[in-house]
Amino acid sequence: MSFDNIHNYYETVVLGRLNDMVAAEFIDSDPLFLEDVACVALNQLPARYIKHDIDMFYFMTIEEREKLEYDVHKAVTSAVEYVLQNRNKRAKEA
Numbered sequence: 001m002s003f004d005n006i007h008n009y010y011e012t013v014v015l016g017r018l019n020d021m022v023a024a025e026f027i028d029s030d031p032l033f034l035e036d037v038a039c040v041a042l043n044q045l046p047a048r049y050i051k052h053d054i055d056m057f058y059f060m061t062i063e064e065r066e067k068l069e070y071d072v073h074k075a076v077t078s079a080v081e082y083v084l085q086n087r088n089k090r091a092k093e094a
Contacts, residue, residue, distance in 0.1 A: 005051045005052065006049055006050070006051055007049065007050070008042070008047050008048060008049055009048040009049070009050050009053060009056045010042060010045045010046070010047070010048055010072065011038075011042065012053055013068065013069075013072050014038055014041050014042055014045070014072055014075070014076060015038060017072055017073065017076045018034055018037060018038060018076060021076070021080075022034070027080055033083060033087070036079075036083045037076065037079045037080050037083050038079075040078075040079035040082055040083060041072070041075040041076045041078070041079035042075075044075040044078065044079065045071060045072065045075050
């Protein structure tokens with residue numbers, strides 16, 4: 001039995017947001033930095049496990065989609081700041 005289709009919907013949205021930010025050159029494209037940011041952002045958001053992304057999108061109202069996008073934006077922005085602060089703090093301690 002395979003459960004490969006099951007995933008947290010927010011993973012797709014957060015990673016998409018990070019890719020957009022890298023493409024626009026808003027944030028560092030270092031893979032380790034981005035992984036840290038993704039983990040911190042995802043830990044701020046609820047888990048929404050689904051089989052297919054289209055299921056989530058189809059059953060959400062426009063208001064719910066807008067709130068989801070806002071929540072993801074807020075979580076990713078906060079995560080970037082957090083990871084940068086901790087990176088700078090570790091650099092000063094070294």
